[in-house]
Amino acid sequence: MGGEVLRTHRFLKDSWPLLALVAFLGGVGIVSLYSAAGGEEAWSRPPIYLKQGLFWGLGILAGALVAIIDYRRWLDYAWILYALCIVLLGAVLVLGKVTSGSQRWLSLGPIAFQPSELAKWVLLLVTARHFQSKETALGYYTLRDVLKPTGAMGLVALLVVLEPDLGSTILIVLLSVSMLILAGLRFRSVLKVLGIGLLCLPVAWNLMAQYQRKRIMTFLDPQQDPLGAGYHVTQSKIAVGSGGLLGKGYLQGTQSQLHFLPEHHTDFAFSVWAEEWGFVGCMVLLGAFLLLLFYGLTVASRATDTTARLTALGVVAFFFWPVSINVAMTLGLVPVVGITLPFISYGGSSLVTSMMALGLLLNVHTRRFLF
Amino acid sequence: MKSLRWEEDQQEKGPPSRKHIQWAAILITGVFLVLFLRLWQLQILEGETFERLSEKNRIRLRRIPFPRGIVMDKRGQVLADNRASFNLMVVPAEVEDPSSTINRLATGVQLDSHNSVSLVSQARKKTPFRSMVLKEGLRWEEVAWVETNRLELPGIWVEVEPRRHYPEASKAAHVLGYVGEIPEELLRAWKGKGYRVGDRVGRSGIERSLESYLRGRDGGVQVEVDAKGRQISVLQEVSFEPGADVILTLDMRLQEVAEEALGDRTGAVVAGDPKTGAIFAMVSHPSFDPNLFSEGISSETWKSLTESKDHPLTNRALMAQYPPGSTYKIVTAVAALEEGIITKDTPIYCPGHYTVGNRDYRCMKKEGHGWIRFREAVIQSCDVYFYHLGHLLGVDRLARYARGFGLGSPTGFDSDQEKPGLIPTSAWKKRRFGTPWHAGETVVAAIGQGYDLVTPIQQFVMISAVANGGEVMVPQIVERVVDADGRLLASFQPRSQGRLPASSSTLRLLKEALRGVVQDPRGTGQRARVPGVEVAGKTGTAQVVRMSERVRERKVAVPYRHRDHAWFVSFAPVEEPQIAVVVIVEHGGLGGMEAAPIAQRVIQAFLQLQRS
Numbered sequence: 001m002g003g004e005v006l007r008t009h010r011f012l013k014d015s016w017p018l019l020a021l022v023a024f025l026g027g028v029g030i031v032s033l034y035s036a037a038g039g040e041e042a043w044s045r046p047p048i049y050l051k052q053g054l055f056w057g058l059g060i061l062a063g064a065l066v067a068i069i070d071y072r073r074w075l076d077y078a079w080i081l082y083a084l085c086i087v088l089l090g091a092v093l094v095l096g097k098v099t100s101g102s103q104r105w106l107s108l109g110p111i112a113f114q115p116s117e118l119a120k121w122v123l124l125l126v127t128a129r130h131f132q133s134k135e136t137a138l139g140y141y142t143l144r145d146v147l148k149p150t151g152a153m154g155l156v157a158l159l160v161v162l163e164p165d166l167g168s169t170i171l172i173v174l175l176s177v178s179m180l181i182l183a184g185l186r187f188r189s190v191l192k193v194l195g196i197g198l199l200c201l202p203v204a205w206n207l208m209a210q211y212q213r214k215r216i217m218t219f220l221d222p223q224q225d226p227l228g229a230g231y232h233v234t235q236s237k238i239a240v241g242s243g244g245l246l247g248k249g250y251l252q253g254t255q256s257q258l259h260f261l262p263e264h265h266t267d268f269a270f271s272v273w274a275e276e277w278g279f280v281g282c283m284v285l286l287g288a289f290l291l292l293l294f295y296g297l298t299v300a301s302r303a304t305d306t307t308a309r310l311t312a313l314g315v316v317a318f319f320f321w322p323v324s325i326n327v328a329m330t331l332g333l334v335p336v337v338g339i340t341l342p343f344i345s346y347g348g349s350s351l352v353t354s355m356m357a358l359g360l361l362l363n364v365h366t367r368r369f370l371f
Numbered sequence: 372m373k374s375l376r377w378e379e380d381q382q383e384k385g386p387p388s389r390k391h392i393q394w395a396a397i398l399i400t401g402v403f404l405v406l407f408l409r410l411w412q413l414q415i416l417e418g419e420t421f422e423r424l425s426e427k428n429r430i431r432l433r434r435i436p437f438p439r440g441i442v443m444d445k446r447g448q449v450l451a452d453n454r455a456s457f458n459l460m461v462v463p464a465e466v467e468d469p470s471s472t473i474n475r476l477a478t479g480v481q482l483d484s485h486n487s488v489s490l491v492s493q494a495r496k497k498t499p500f501r502s503m504v505l506k507e508g509l510r511w512e513e514v515a516w517v518e519t520n521r522l523e524l525p526g527i528w529v530e531v532e533p534r535r536h537y538p539e540a541s542k543a544a545h546v547l548g549y550v551g552e553i554p555e556e557l558l559r560a561w562k563g564k565g566y567r568v569g570d571r572v573g574r575s576g577i578e579r580s581l582e583s584y585l586r587g588r589d590g591g592v593q594v595e596v597d598a599k600g601r602q603i604s605v606l607q608e609v610s611f612e613p614g615a616d617v618i619l620t621l622d623m624r625l626q627e628v629a630e631e632a633l634g635d636r637t638g639a640v641v642a643g644d645p646k647t648g649a650i651f652a653m654v655s656h657p658s659f660d661p662n663l664f665s666e667g668i669s670s671e672t673w674k675s676l677t678e679s680k681d682h683p684l685t686n687r688a689l690m691a692q693y694p695p696g697s698t699y700k701i702v703t704a705v706a707a708l709e710e711g712i713i714t715k716d717t718p719i720y721c722p723g724h725y726t727v728g729n730r731d732y733r734c735m736k737k738e739g740h741g742w743i744r745f746r747e748a749v750i751q752s753c754d755v756y757f758y759h760l761g762h763l764l765g766v767d768r769l770a771r772y773a774r775g776f777g778l779g780s781p782t783g784f785d786s787d788q789e790k791p792g793l794i795p796t797s798a799w800k801k802r803r804f805g806t807p808w809h810a811g812e813t814v815v816a817a818i819g820q821g822y823d824l825v826t827p828i829q830q831f832v833m834i835s836a837v838a839n840g841g842e843v844m845v846p847q848i849v850e851r852v853v854d855a856d857g858r859l860l861a862s863f864q865p866r867s868q869g870r871l872p873a874s875s876s877t878l879r880l881l882k883e884a885l886r887g888v889v890q891d892p893r894g895t896g897q898r899a900r901v902p903g904v905e906v907a908g909k910t911g912t913a914q915v916v917r918m919s920e921r922v923r924e925r926k927v928a929v930p931y932r933h934r935d936h937a938w939f940v941s942f943a944p945v946e947e948p949q950i951a952v953v954v955i956v957e958h959g960g961l962g963g964m965e966a967a968p969i970a971q972r973v974i975q976a977f978l979q980l981q982r983s
Contacts, residue, residue: 182387182395234593234607241413241421275425279414286406293399301392309387316395324402331409 015362021292022358025343026056028273028285033346035251036272048346055348059355066359070367071311074360078122078129082152085122088115089159114349116160116168120175121353124314124360126152127179132307143189146180150193153177158204167338171321173197178317183310232268236330240274240282247278267338269345270330285344289323299365308364315361319354424595431462431594431602433502437587438533440614442547442577444623445850449538451547451578451661456534457509459517462502463494465526472524479516482506504569507667508534535571535578535665541658543626545686546619546848548576549661551668574664576686577617577848580785584852584860587614615854620649620847620863628976629654632969638937638956639687639827641846642973645835645942645951647865648844650784652973655687689789692824693955696911696962697735697752698938699773699819701837701881704749706772707760708877715745715880721755727811732758735912749884750894752910754818761817766808769816770796773823775872776843777832783845783868784828792829795822820914830940830953832868837885838907838942838951841871841878885909886945889967899941899967901975908941908970910962934958939966943974950977 033049066074092115127149134145153176161169181190242248274282293316300312319342326341328334340347342354413421442451459480466472469491477484487505494503509517509529517529535550553561553572565588566572572586573579590611595603620643629640629652640654663672676684685691707713723739725732734740734754740747748756761769773779779794795816797808815821825833828846836843845866852861871878885907888894895910913936937959942951952970959965 182391184387184391237413238421238425240410241417242425243414244418244422245415274410274414279410282410282414283407286403286410290399290403294396297392297396297399300387301389306387309392313387313392313395316399320399320402324406327406328409331406331413333405333409 014366018292018295018358018362018365021288021295022343022355024288025292028288029269029344030056031250032269032273032276032344035276036269036346051348052346052351055351058348059352062352063355063359063362066356067362067366069363071308071360071363074125074363075129075132075307075311078125081122082126085115085119086155086159089119089156091115093159093162113352114168114347116163116165116172117349117353119156119160120168120172120318121356121360123153123156123172123176124179124311124318124357127176127183128307128311128314131183131310140184140186141180141189142186143192146183146185146189146193149176149180154197154200161204165338167340170325170337171339174321175314175317178321179310179314182313182317232336233329233332236268236271237332239268239271240331243275243278243281245279247274247276247281250276266340266345266347267326267336268330269341270327273344274330286327289319293320293323296361299361302368303364304368308368312361312364315357318357431502431596433530433592433594435590435592435611436530436532437589437611438613439535439550439571439587440581440585440852441616442585443616443618444621444626445619446622446624447618448623450543450619450621450623451535451537453533454536456507456532456666457514458504458530458532459506459509459513460502460528460530461491461505462526462528463491466491466495467525469495472527475520475523476505476517476527479520480506480509480513502528502530504530535661537661537665539623540660540662542630543621543623543653544576544658544661545655545688546576546621546653547661548578548580549574549664550578551664571665575684575788576785577619579787581617581849581852584617585614587855588612613855615852615860617852618850620644620651620850621653622651622980624980625973625977626652626654628652629969629973630656632972633954633956636956636959636965637681637687638954638959638966639691640952640954640969640973641688641827641831642950642952642977643831643835643846645838645844645948646842647863648832648835648846649850649863649865650831650846650848651950651977653686653688653848655685655691657681657683659683686788687955687957688827689785690826691955691957692790692792692826693936693938693957694821694823694913695778695819695825695830696913696936696938697754697818698830698833698909698911698940698962699817699823699825700749700752700757701833701885701909701940702773702776702778703757703760703764703769703817704745704881704884705776705871705873705877706764706769708745708880709772709873710764710768712760712763713745718742718744719748719756719759721753723755725755725758725814727758727762727814728809730811732811732814745880746884746887747893749881749909750887750891752888752895757817758814761813762810764813764817766813766816767796767798769813770794772872775869776836777868778825778829782828782832783866784847789828790826792826793822793824819911827953827955830938830955831951834909834940834942834953835951836871837878837881838948840875841873843868843871882907882945889941895963896939896941896967898963899939899971899974901943901971901978904943904974904978905945906941906943906971906974907945908939908967910967911938911940912936912960912962913938915958931958935960937962937965939963939970941967941970941974943978949981950974 030049030052033052130146130149134141153172157169157172160172177190177193180193185193273285277284296312296316296319300309300316303309303312322339322342325334325337325339326345329336329339340350342350438453441449441453443449470488473482473484473488473491476482482505490505494501505527514529517524517527521527537544537547550571551574553566553568553570557572558566558568573582578585588611590609592605592608594605625642629642633640633654633656635656637656639656640652641650642652643650659676708715719742721734721740721743723734723737725734732754735752739755740751740753743751743753743756747753770779773794778792780791781789800806800808800822812821816823831846832843845868847863847866849861850863851859854860886905888896888910889899889906889908896908899906899908915933915935935958937954937956939954939962940952942948950973952973954966954969956965956969
């Protein structure tokens, strides 16, 4: 009994910075959504900031569940979870064929969720699991050693790109490749993996239906859709830039309040924040993300076994890529692909899996002394 | 970076090593640094510029609508193109006072001002900066008025949009179809193809079936405007892409002859190349003016078109299903010859009626044809002869041959609009009505009455197969599709549905008999004779209701709706067929009297056009 108390005590002592950060990001997210949804005039019933509150509840439960069960147990079941995930992604594609639109959602009764989000989390586990049982005498790995996780990534990426969901596909590939590099894949082999990936592109291209290709072309070259992405970036830059040093004030952002900003509660949530809170607000928000990432690196550096370290680094990559790409996108630095900002953008699937990733990080951190 | 200190109790030296983690830290810091710098640039250095732009958001997005592809006949005559149409546009946020601006507008433009005021007021709350259409198709004076009074009308501007125009109006209207606003169900079905509410799409005919080719892509321009909505500068412009042009196999000169020949009669004409299935003319009467739809059709006109008893919007060539009448004897004849039930010399006695069970079935010639053989039976269209063949064949064998001719299912000309027709079998009747098939019904089916239903386009495929030596073709009307850069996107390829289940000797016998129908002095289709060329054909008179003896002999007048449909199916020249023509005149009476002369005119015109 004493041990339990001690453990809880240590859990809180170890993880309060992370919990505080998440609470802050959650606050920013909800506050920003309330503004994006048009302040008092909510257009959705129930209003989306309330829905997002519900998702936070679900996310906290899911994150806690992940944190409580020993991460080694999660790793034991990694491949089973992977198989489940593939089934879900396949189901999405089959349903997608019926409606002929882009189908990313799977409906389970009243809840609809995006298996592609879950797939990222599972891929993290699978990659970590692979290196758990892989000894290296050389101190590094060659291509032959990573065939399994690379193949696992390839299958997921193929299923997701067919939906087609280019944003998630990019994230999946980046997450997986980062983890392989961090796991100690030889640099030469990294280039080979990327080369093989490039060679596979034409094959995947040929497998796709005409409408899928067309949609991906529009994704890659937003200028092809003159009324779409090009306009969005201009408006997003105006929103961010007009925020100035201190911002226009909460609920005062004309760009989002007047509906110039497209997707202002999902892909362009950062622009809403930047317009209303200015350069200072952006520094605070990006600073919070930076702290989160460095917290992850700290957990990794303190971890006592390689698997734990790789898992923690995986979580860092899990957050680093969407945060940096999404913000760069709203600032007009990279083309617009549908990648949302973790914790801030509206969306249940993304939030719940983000919390599950944090759960993994806490899990690794609190169990570093327990063998 | 004290926090990254390597723990002392670290035992394993395998990767991820300290170095890996440090590299990750450097990468993360670097990327965030770039983001910080960019934010500094946008918010601090250029903040004022952006603030000015956002002040009353000065960026407008204006659509540049694409022109739809042009449709031409095979000689290049334009059948569908585009004309500039002017739309009255409004940016709700720039309208200072909706009611006064709209009232001012209403003095120069015909407008439902009450409705417009509430429309603009609502939009000011929801989507204040999105430009919306206030009125479509402004008249020229109205455009001039708006342009001259522009300074007093903040937030109002005129958009030029290419509108579909059909120079030939109602001619070939069913072939071309029309365009209209995209209905909700299509918007849903075509999700992901870039359609927006209010887009115009093909709703029938070529416009619909070739929508993906005819459609281009909108361009757009981002302009900076001043507080009154006047354009200051262009920030970015993307030009539109026009749709691809379509060249048809249709010959408008022949189409006009066919339309004239059919005249005011309700019915359809299909003419085309029996060897390739290429359509030269396709008439359906009554017709409509597709321009009505491009201009934004009024609800009264729409109602009168859709609720009319004549169904002017229906393309009868594809969608109207009629009993084939005696034209169906072609199917019965092929079946009987192929199944060895008769030879050309088998004599059958026609006393003027045929008895099955306790019922009598009449021959068209009341006093009977006497002993009659294959050729004469076809030429004179002896019903008793074919009752007999039908009786020996049975309905299911007959249906097999009918299906071999392509009857009973869509031909593949336009799967969205075509009707399948109906070729009954005993199993079908059991399914449909739950009752067994009667021998009397077989006898009736053998001469194309009873349950049998066919469409004119199916009849065209059927007679073409006889003409071309047994190839059941897919009728097609698109010669080629060429995009704006002159690239060939699609071109005519003859397509076969299959082979007719008939030997060449059977077809030779049949062709000779069909030649006789027109060329023989006793033939029922003599009115289709064309000087200088041999024509083959078959007449048909499809009963709409069963008539008494007295009515048959024209002793009392028959109400229009109960009169027979007149059919004529034909091809020419007999030896080297170049054209097949199918004519149906609804409630026209005798096929040989009413339909054959129309086919005659089309064939004659075709041969003349070929020579010239």
